[in-house]
Amino acid sequence: MILNKEKECMSREQIEALQSEKLVWQVKRMYENVELFRQRMDEANLKPEDIHGIEDLHKLPFSYKKDLRDYYPYGLFAVPMKDIVRLHASSGTTGKQIVVGYTKNDLKMWSECFARQLAAAGGTNNDFVQVCYGYGLFTGGLGAHDGAQYLGATVIPASTGNTQRQIQTMVDFGATILCCTPSYAMYLGEEIKKQDKVKDLKLKAAICGAEPWTEEMRKQIEETLNIKAYDVYGLSEIMGPGVSYECECQKGMHINEDNFIAEIIDPDTGKVLPYGQKGELVFTTLTKEGFPLIRYRTRDICSLNPEKCACGRTFIRMNKPTGRSDDMLIIRGVNVFPSQIEEVLLKYCNEGITTNYQILVDRVNNTDTLDVFVEMAPDLFADDMKAIEALQAKLESKLRSALGIGAKVTLVNPNSITRSEGKAKRVIDKRKLS
Ligand code: DLL
Numbered sequence: 001m002i003l004n005k006e007k008e009c010m011s012r013e014q015i016e017a018l019q020s021e022k023l024v025w026q027v028k029r030m031y032e033n034v035e036l037f038r039q040r041m042d043e044a045n046l047k048p049e050d051i052h053g054i055e056d057l058h059k060l061p062f063s064y065k066k067d068l069r070d071y072y073p074y075g076l077f078a079v080p081m082k083d084i085v086r087l088h089a090s091s092g093t094t095g096k097q098i099v100v101g102y103t104k105n106d107l108k109m110w111s112e113c114f115a116r117q118l119a120a121a122g123g124t125n126n127d128f129v130q131v132c133y134g135y136g137l138f139t140g141g142l143g144a145h146d147g148a149q150y151l152g153a154t155v156i157p158a159s160t161g162n163t164q165r166q167i168q169t170m171v172d173f174g175a176t177i178l179c180c181t182p183s184y185a186m187y188l189g190e191e192i193k194k195q196d197k198v199k200d201l202k203l204k205a206a207i208c209g210a211e212p213w214t215e216e217m218r219k220q221i222e223e224t225l226n227i228k229a230y231d232v233y234g235l236s237e238i239m240g241p242g243v244s245y246e247c248e249c250q251k252g253m254h255i256n257e258d259n260f261i262a263e264i265i266d267p268d269t270g271k272v273l274p275y276g277q278k279g280e281l282v283f284t285t286l287t288k289e290g291f292p293l294i295r296y297r298t299r300d301i302c303s304l305n306p307e308k309c310a311c312g313r314t315f316i317r318m319n320k321p322t323g324r325s326d327d328m329l330i331i332r333g334v335n336v337f338p339s340q341i342e343e344v345l346l347k348y349c350n351e352g353i354t355t356n357y358q359i360l361v362d363r364v365n366n367t368d369t370l371d372v373f374v375e376m377a378p379d380l381f382a383d384d385m386k387a388i389e390a391l392q393a394k395l396e397s398k399l400r401s402a403l404g405i406g407a408k409v410t411l412v413n414p415n416s417i418t419r420s421e422g423k424a425k426r427v428i429d430k431r432k433l434s
Contacts, residue, residue, distance in 0.1 A: 003119035003151070004112065007258050008313045015257050015314065020053030022286035023261070027051045027060070030292055033078040036067060037294065057261065057284065058272055062295045068098035068237060077101050077291055084290050089137040090236035097137075100236055101290040107146060109287055110239050113256045114147025114232075117245035120254075120311070121205040121230045123177055125152030128202075130170055132180035132188075133210065134422055135159040139240025140210055144179040147242060153177070160184075160421040163191055171200045178206040179241075182213035182221065182229070183424035186355070189224035190415075203227050209234065209241055211423045212321055212339060216346040217355055218250075231320060237296055238283045244318050249310050252317030259287045262318060263295070264304055267325050278303045280325055281318065299325045329361055329429065331368045334405045338427050341407070344398050345374060352377050352391055356417045362430040370407040372399065378414040 002008050010018070028048040030037045040061035041047070050056065068076065077084065084101035091097040102110070118129065129148035133140025141159055148155045156173050158166055160180075166188065169175070178185065185206050192198055203225055209232035221229040233253050234241040243260060244253035255262050260283050264273045267280040281300045285292045300321040309317060323339040330336070338359055345357055356375040361368060374395070376388070388411050395409040418425075 001119045001122065001124070002311070002313060003116045005312075008116060008254070008315060010258070010314055012314065016054055018258060019261055019286060020055075023054055023057065023284065024048075024051055026284075026286055026292055027294065030078055030294065034076055034292075036071060036076060037061075037063075054261065057263070057295070060284075060294050062270065062282070062297055063293050064297050065098065065237070065299070068100075069096055072096065073099045074101070076293075079103060079290055086142075087137070088139045088142075088236055088240065090139075098237065103289040106239075106288050106290050108150075109259055110143060110242060111146040111150035113239065113242035113245070113259065114143055115150040116256065117207055117230065117232050117242055118147055118151050118153065118177065120245055120247040120313075121177065121207060121228065122248070123148075123151055123153055123205070127151075127153040127176045128156060128174055129153045129177045129179060130156040130158050130166075130173070130175035132158050132160060132166055132178065132184060132421075133241070138422075139234065139236050140179075140181075140422075143234065143240030143242060144207065148177075148179075163188065163421075167192055167195065167197060170203065171197060174202045176202050176204050178203055178227075180206065180208060181210050181420070181423055182208040182217050183211065183420055184422070185221045185225075185229065186217060187419040187421075189221055193224050198224070198226060201225065205230060207232050207241075212323055214320075214342060214346055214355070216349055220355065233318065233321070235298060235300075237293060238285060238298070239288070243283070247309065247311040247313055251309070252305050252319050254309070254313050254315040254317050255304075257315045260285060262304060262316065264302070265297075267297075267299075267301075275304050275306045278322075281321065301325055327427075329427070331361060331370050332405055334403065336370070336403050336405070340402055341372060341399065342426075344395070344402050345372075347398075348391070348395060352387075353395075353411065354414070356419075357426065358417050359427045360430065361427070368431070370405065372407050372409045373412050373417060374409060375414050375417055376411045 031048045083103050086102045089097045089099045131144045135141030206229045218229050230246040232241045234243040244255040246253045263282040264279040273279045281298045283296050302321040303319050305317045323337045354375045358373045360371040392409045399407045
């Protein structure tokens with residue numbers, strides 16, 4: 001179902017006119033209220049009057065995660081603190097946490113954006129939405145919660161943790177929609193199947209995001225739980241979950257273009273790239289009052305798809321982010337993205353391995369080492385060491401040709417890699433820890 005046809009199905013001309021109007025408004029108020037933005041505009045010799053609409057977007061200066069750290073905690077807020085009604089924060093894997101603030105209007109806009117996702121997944125006010133994203137400073141829990149409430153559904157605010165209780169709750173309360181990370185959905189699926197409780201579920205959909213995941217993982221979640229799994233994207237700096245959302249076609253995520261403008265740029269040159277080309281995703285918040293950002297460099301790598309979608313929504317779609325530009329590992333001088341390793345592993349899923357893996361990078365005797373641990377599928381080979389060694393060797397050879405460097409593959413027992421209740425921790429880089 002389309003929640004807000006008037007918005008979600010606007011013509012391209014209407015979208016662009018709305019975006020232009022909002023952009024002019026946002027630039028003016030940010031120039032007046034955010035010192036760093038004013039400085040950057042002045043340095044670029046730009047005044048708000050020079051921005052007439054989205055055709056001038058490319059002239060505006062970029063903003064960066066570092067800005068949020070440098071102006072921590074409230075230096076980039078565009079309204080007085082009395083108008084801020086909620087704070088969220090993100091710690092990320094490196095560096096100090098960043099904090100963002102929302103006004104009442106911002107929360108309303110965010111709730112509607114997430115509710116659009118729920119509606120696209122078939123959600124109505126008859127649904128029971130179990131939210132297993134973490135509640136707290138992380139945007140996942142409260143973002144999904146407010147969205148479900150906006151839709152009028154019944155929220156089950158389970159938060160993370162205690163998988164057995166999650167399952168019991170899901171069964172007893174009759175949850176119909178699950179919101180959690182894809183890696184947790186996989187884990188829940190495994191447990192529910194093990195306990196033979198799939199038949200006791202009323203679940204019809206899962207809304208998964210907060211980390212990259214593949215079509216293979218989607219297939220596994222859908223098959224194990226007998227549901228549809230939808231991809232939802234967001235980031236604390238721009239808004240939590242719901243910046244973009246997947247529709248029933250499950251072919252990329254519609255960006256809520258009445259509130260955000262997306263661009264893809266070459267991360268090295270900053271040049272805007274044409275539709276379809278992969279690059280760094282950049283967002284401008286058009287309507288956010290508390291913590292607006294212009295041309296924010298997300299460091300997520302993906303492409304945009306302007307093709308008409310069969311669902312009738314006209315918002316442009318972004319393809320699944322395949323990783324972040326700062327995820328890149330440099331191993332023995334070679335650039336390696338974890339997603340390249342995952343891609344190779346996924347090709348062998350029906351030959352005896354699962355999608356549970358962990359990458360370990362270390363430095364031994366001044367040389368970088370790359371280890372990939374992959375769980376075997378239960379019931380496969382059991383003790384057949386020869387078969388295991390042959391598969392390890394095959395994966396090592398495939399990885400070598402994909403990455404251009406050697407990796408040691410070790411097949412490990414089912415369920416031996418720690419499961420995560422939030423975002424999966426796929427890479428351990430011991431070089432950074434020492
Ligand atoms: O992860 C917000 C969120 C919560 C999104 C729940 C979806 C569901 P952060 O902790 O700030 O916010 O992390 C944002 O996570 O820049 C991406 O790298 C990654 N990410 C988020 N959603 C997806 C997705 C939340 N669907 C960072 N696919 C982003 C791939 C995703 N990566």
